[in-house]
Amino acid sequence: MSSSTAQAISLSCVHDRLLTLSLPTQAGKATRRRRSLTRVARQVLFIRNDPTAPQALIGDVFAESGFDIGTFDVLPVGTDDPVRTVAFPDPGRYDAIVALGARWAAYDDTLPWVGAEMDMLRRALDGGAAVFGVCFGGQLLARALGGTVARSTEPEIGWHDVQTDEAGLVPPGPWFQWHFDRFTAPPGARVVARNASAAQAFVHGRALGVQFHPEVDERLVEQWIADGAGEMAALGVDADGMRARTAQLAGDAAARLRHLVRGFLALGQCVPHGGEYGVQRPR
Template sequence: MARVTSKVLFLLNEHIATEALLGDAFAERGFDIDTFEVVSAARAHSPAGEVTFPDPTRYDVIVPLGATWAVYDQTLLDTWVSTEMQMMRDAADAGVALLGVCFGGQLLAQAFGGTVARAPRPEIGWCEVASDRPDLVPGGPWFQWHHDRWTLPPGATEIARTAHASQAFVLGRTLALQFHPEVDTDLLKIWLATDDHGDVDRAGLTHDEMLTRTEQLADDVASRIRVLVRGFLTQVAGRSLPS
């Protein structure tokens, strides 16, 4: 019997980078949700290693999520990052729609021929994003926590940016995001508790400031996430496959 309910797979590239609000938004659209933990908590301090990923053709949408590592780290490229990039290419070839978030967006850029490198400055906290396609990626403050940035893959169209980095591009049935639409206060508390490198302090912020701002923006972000997921499903995932 043919599958009726749409299915989305969230790839948890790091165990603390979960789907959070994005999972809620896909569930509201009637999706069955699967998750796959790429690097477990036990391997967090030594993330290189071989990974056997699920069959991408079992899903309508795959969402590679964030991580604290660099997608160009050679020890990771020699193991699971290259495997995950091939999974993304195989998924795209099979007509599976892709939505990448931060590390996941960078992985998509790298998988399809773009590059990723250290940015001149990190973006941490709530940053104003300018969008050419507010019906797909609404502009406004989105949460950021990244040190790297991408160059666009061949054929991709950038649709959002900040002064310091590209923030979103579309390539076929793929949408890559540099920011974190999934963040809520519960997820942010986990990230703040694991900020071993002092990123927040160096950004001139405090934990309390970031949490307060996240609480203040909660309703607005929830509304914009619904627009983003609806736009992705109708305008990106809903695009006709090339003949």
């Protein structure tokens, strides 16, 4: 993260403020004591479940919000075979975990790491972290908490309207979609957004799962168009039409993404409080 990015913090989820003010000496001569300001940045880990599904704009928003960014690749770059054993990092080192999308099925337990990742997400929540699941990541999160994932009768590719019960958490409007499966929210969760095709977002304590892809920008959509021509043809989705809609909607979606991340951070109590400094989440 560049120094200019680090200074442009919109949500300073940091703690341990130490500020020493300048005081006059007894002789009346003012001496300037250095102001010491110690900030300990929050840590977020992005789990990249598929090399074709990076954090993209979500990573930018977390960086703007004062987080140090960590990433973990389930598949090494250049590898396309998901059948492998994966040792996930210790979630206790992080304040937030974001599980990203993938081409695989979240109910495919022949992939050895699917169960391991769900276990990691549960341990993260048990340890006090906030967990955000995006599309495949949201489906894994739903399963980890007792929900289900199944093939959708109404797959979605492209920009689709989403209705919300909590606009301060999940803003309404067209969100980008690319999924053939859908989740059922886990017991005790509340579904906070939906459309006619699927539940689109659920909340369970400090966990937020979404079915759509809030992270996309025009470059990522273009990559997915190139990689997914067969899937688009099967659903009758026109590439040029998708490009035009993306050019029209991407700016507004990026603004709504910032509200979405703020809502997620509020779930984990990593929100502004009393001005510039945030509250520490329970350990």
